[in-house]
Amino acid sequence: MLTLFDYGPSANCLKVRVLLRQLGLDHERVEVDIFAGESRTDAFVALNPAGPTPALLLADGQAIAESNAILLYLAESTPFLLDDRVARAHVHQWLFFEQNLLEPNVSTARFWRLTGRDRQRPEAFERHFEAGLAALRILDAYLAGREFLVGGRYTVADIALYAYTHVAHEAGIDMSAYPAIGPWLARVEATNGFVNDLKPYPANARVPS
Ligand SMILES: N[C@@H](CCC(=O)N[C@@H](CS)C(=O)NCC(=O)O)C(=O)O
Incomplete structure (x- = not known):
């Protein structure tokens, strides 16, 4: 089973959510509250040394970070990447x-x-x-x-x-x-299975006015 460490309002994370759904891949989703510091804990930095979401944990315990690296990994040998x-x-x-x-x-x-x-x-x-x-x-x-x-x-x-x-x-x-x-x-x-579920930023993302 794949596990996506995800932040709903992040469009970098949205990329991965879109492709996981379009590929029909079963996965678990773990919400990381980045404004509560959850992307900078030791456990999270073990998944992504650079910190940010998204990170994808594979069934064998290896992790991949960087949204576009995750897209390339998931798209390998699928119609979402070209062979030429x-x-x-x-x-x-x-x-x-x-x-x-x-x-x-x-x-x-x-x-x-x-x-x-x-x-x-x-x-x-x-x-x-x-x-x-x-x-x-x-x-x-x-x-x-x-x-x-x-x-x-x-x-x-x-x-x-x-x-x-x-x-x-x-x-x-x-x-x-x-x-x-x-x-x-x-x-x-309009592509098959495309869902945009980008969330709005929550109150803890805002600076006091
Ligand atoms: N280049 C990275 C950027 C990811 C990124 O900026 N993620 C933000 C949300 S959009 C984040 O999780 N920030 C929290 C942090 O840096 O701790 C990617 O494409 O995955």
Whole structure:
């Protein structure tokens, strides 16, 4: 049995929940309250030395962390990953893009905006916001005329990029500037077994106003 160490409001965790369901894999889910320090306990750091959720514990006791590494592990030998070497490299390319350029900026801007941290650090917020716009421009330009990111097929690249792109408006970003993104999000949501169960941030994630 697989065990997912999960945080409901995390779109990084959502990626893994989406794929586990689409693959129909039985799993247990353990909620980790990251704002209560549960992702920094010795037991959790034994699963993920870096700390954050998600982490996936395999039946044999080995653990895998980093949302995109978990996606690649689960997608091995399934239609969610491509066999062709270059196509597979393109999946990896988009996963790195997501982690290097999109997620650190769109996710941070959204999280700060939703929890009041943007008021505490307005200049840093602005930097993340602007860098998020630049990442979305790249994604939008690439998606124009394409159904999915790689090989004309829905893959883990789409799951990874969907995660924070579909909530980018919650950072205050005007998504009408990216005409190819909305229809692509809808195509992702229309794939078989796709469920978006992203939770709102709870009160303990917010800073006092
Ligand atoms: N690069 C990591 C980022 C994961 C991440 O930032 N997780 C956040 C929730 S979205 C978390 O659990 N933070 C708590 C912590 O760092 O202790 C991934 O893709 O899995």
